[in-house]
Amino acid sequence: MRHDRDEILTEMGLGPIWRLRERPTAVDERVAEVPAAAESATARAIHADSAPPTRARSASSAESVANAVADSGREALISRMDWRALKEAVSGCRACGLHAGRNRTVFGVGDERAQWMLVGEAPGAEEDRLGEPFVGQAGKLLDGMLAAIGLKRGENVYIANVLKCRPPGNRNPEPGEVARCAPHLARQVELVGPKLILGLGRFAARTLLDSDASIASLRGKVHRYAGVPLVITYHPAYLLRNLPDKAKTWEDLLLARRALGESGAS
Numbered sequence: 111m112r113h114d115r116d117e118i119l120t121e122m123g124l125g126p127i128w129r130l131r132e133r134p135t136a137v138d139e140r141v142a143e144v145p146a147a148a149e150s151a152t153a154r155a156i157h158a159d160s161a162p163p164t165r166a167r168s169a170s171s172a173e174s175v176a177n178a179v180a181d182s183g184r185e186a187l188i189s190r191m192d193w194r195a196l197k198e199a200v201s202g203c204r205a206c207g208l209h210a211g212r213n214r215t216v217f218g219v220g221d222e223r224a225q226w227m228l229v230g231e232a233p234g235a236e237e238d239r240l241g242e243p244f245v246g247q248a249g250k251l252l253d254g255m256l257a258a259i260g261l262k263r264g265e266n267v268y269i270a271n272v273l274k275c276r277p278p279g280n281r282n283p284e285p286g287e288v289a290r291c292a293p294h295l296a297r298q299v300e301l302v303g304p305k306l307i308l309g310l311g312r313f314a315a316r317t318l319l320d321s322d323a324s325i326a327s328l329r330g331k332v333h334r335y336a337g338v339p340l341v342i343t344y345h346p347a348y349l350l351r352n353l354p355d356k357a358k359t360w361e362d363l364l365l366a367r368r369a370l371g372e373s374g375a376s
């Protein structure tokens with residue numbers, strides 16, 4: 111059954127008052143066609159959550175419910191994309207404000223069936239210009255880190271970021287931006303099917319583990335993301351400013367290599 115946003119709001123006794131703040135994207139336009147099951151579950155949840163809806167319900171709660179409906183549909187859609195559809199969805203994405211300032215989206219790079227998957231934070235200026243992750247100074251260090259354990263960008267390694275668009279002035283990603291972009295990363299992980307994920311820095315750790323814990327406390331253990339062994343280490347940009355911590359990252363790389371070996375991969 112097809113429910114569009116206005117229909118859901120009308121059923122709640124609220125529509126059609128609230129409008130999306132952003133123009134719908136190609137993906138958003140297709141959301142309504144997708145997860146019939148997910149949508150009806152969401153609609154059931156909406157109806158189950160309270161007394162009969164009235165117009166007295168506050169605007170902000172109506173808007174957040176409507177946004178949650180749109181988000182769950184969008185996530186379900188992304189979770190079924192193949193590589194081509196996912197790349198198209200990312201390159202045309204307008205789901206958060208970062209689209210307005212980008213030159214290029216930065217999807218990810220490397221072997222799409224790699225055993226190693228590296229997850230960074232967000233593109234910087236060079237990445238935004240070239241459309242490839244980790245091509246600036248931090249990227250050079252990352253390539254050196256990979257070489258230290260006998261790996262090379264593109265060969266059995268896939269590299270992606272939490273955000274696919276550059277935050278202005280390289281500011282930290284905002285929670286809303288991470289939330290809207292995380293389904294893209296989740297689908298990349300599913301499609302690559304890595305044997306080991308290396309999370310680089312605070313935002314990767316936060317996104318993959320849904321935890322605000324410090325890098326220091328998350329290092330040295332093998333976590334799991336969607337069942338895949340996950341090792342957290344410092345972000346290369348941090349290491350450029352804190353050279354002594356390179357030794358800790360070396361330990362983390364060795365831990366990651368052991369974890370991958372233990373997973374039965376070669």
Ligand code: URA
Nearest residue numbers: 230231232233243244
């Ligand atoms: N930092 C990141 O996290 N990702 C990049 O692609 C570049 C710098």
